[in-house]
Amino acid sequence: MPSRNYIISAAIILLLAAGLIFLPEKNNKKELAPEELLQELQNDKRFVSVDQLAVLMIEEDPTLVLVDVRDPGSFVEYSLPGAINIPVENMLEEDYQQYFDRAELQIVFYSNSHILAEQAWMIKKRQEVNNIRILKGGLNQWTKDILLAEAPPETAPKEAFDRYNFLMGARKYFVGASGAFDPAAQGDIVETAPKKVPKIPVKVKKEKELEGCF
Amino acid sequence: MKQSTRTRGLILLTVFLAAVIILGLIFRKNNHAEYQLSTDASLALLLEEEPFVSLDDAYVLLSNEESNAVFVDLRSPDVFGKGHFENAVNIPIHHLLDPSTLERLEDSTTFVLYGENASQAGGAWALLRQMGFTNIKALQGSYEAYLDGAPSELVNSAEYDFQTIFDQVATAEKGKVLPVEEKEPPKKVVLPKKKAEKPVSEGCF
Numbered sequence: 001m002p003s004r005n006y007i008i009s010a011a012i013i014l015l016l017a018a019g020l021i022f023l024p025e026k027n028n029k030k031e032l033a034p035e036e037l038l039q040e041l042q043n044d045k046r047f048v049s050v051d052q053l054a055v056l057m058i059e060e061d062p063t064l065v066l067v068d069v070r071d072p073g074s075f076v077e078y079s080l081p082g083a084i085n086i087p088v089e090n091m092l093e094e095d096y097q098q099y100f101d102r103a104e105l106q107i108v109f110y111s112n113s114h115i116l117a118e119q120a121w122m123i124k125k126r127q128e129v130n131n132i133r134i135l136k137g138g139l140n141q142w143t144k145d146i147l148l149a150e151a152p153p154e155t156a157p158k159e160a161f162d163r164y165n166f167l168m169g170a171r172k173y174f175v176g177a178s179g180a181f182d183p184a185a186q187g188d189i190v191e192t193a194p195k196k197v198p199k200i201p202v203k204v205k206k207e208k209e210l211e212g213c214f
Numbered sequence: 215m216k217q218s219t220r221t222r223g224l225i226l227l228t229v230f231l232a233a234v235i236i237l238g239l240i241f242r243k244n245n246h247a248e249y250q251l252s253t254d255a256s257l258a259l260l261l262e263e264e265p266f267v268s269l270d271d272a273y274v275l276l277s278n279e280e281s282n283a284v285f286v287d288l289r290s291p292d293v294f295g296k297g298h299f300e301n302a303v304n305i306p307i308h309h310l311l312d313p314s315t316l317e318r319l320e321d322s323t324t325f326v327l328y329g330e331n332a333s334q335a336g337g338a339w340a341l342l343r344q345m346g347f348t349n350i351k352a353l354q355g356s357y358e359a360y361l362d363g364a365p366s367e368l369v370n371s372a373e374y375d376f377q378t379i380f381d382q383v384a385t386a387e388k389g390k391v392l393p394v395e396e397k398e399p400p401k402k403v404v405l406p407k408k409k410a411e412k413p414v415s416e417g418c419f
Contacts, residue, residue, distance in 0.1 A: 019236030034247035
């Protein structure tokens, strides 16, 4: 009699085990649910404005990691000072995970407009990476605001002039002396070490501009 | 004997319940949103597929009576009430993943999402695409831009030749910047990283 009970118990356990095999395994992955991702998509905190980024860069914020998500060709042609290049198609490679694992970093994705950067951000966000923001408007907005800033009309409110003055200051800083990196002498640049590889092409370009004094 | 009958009854009941639970878990109806594509597959698709319908193409779709494309307005009902594409459906973006919405989207018609800008529609597209919807497109601009006859928003292209503009601005600013530069050479010496560069710039002076 007990042996039959054992058989029945064993049958239950086997049945449960068989059932577990067929359970959808998606639930096991740690991911942000679509609903949560939708929430994030409506949150303006995912953006960093041109002005905010300029401040971070001028202050040499050691936690800032600027990531150009465009293709390597575009990156070499022109990129923001100090940026590293992680093309969208390589976004999920293990090599880059070191950046996304470090919660103390402020990663900023940028592309020409911000749509490519935003899509890259969505993929990483789905993987529950929370230290990434997107440069709103991308390089187009950056160039328009900082390099091509125009003086506001005289009737504009004071804030408009304050912002204009800020942008002009930022412009001087970014196009200035070999560039932009001189004031770095004041800060500790130890923390920016991971950026060293990509910095090279950017610096080389700026040097060329300096050579204008020949 | 009575006892063992009862035990057996309990066991049978347990088996039955376990079977129901397991079958329920396997065949439960997916009413909530789930990804159908892995992150790798999603990334590949984001790069391969063109999510956007340009404003010109939207005009063609809207004026073609045989087109069965449905425009979906992601903005709030208030804004929607003030003006929207003809025959557009209003699904405010925070209702995008409601079961009723997902049911509606499971259809052979093409849905063209539009919102305040291309970025909003593109984000909604990317989300639905990862959930396996293939009949979704995103408008490359806003309804207002369409009305104004404005060009489609730039999605991946550069609006300027960045380097050229940078060079022009740098040249223009140089006169103003140089004096400042001359005042600060001591600071440069502090920077060990720049050693290689210094001879170059010193050579200029």
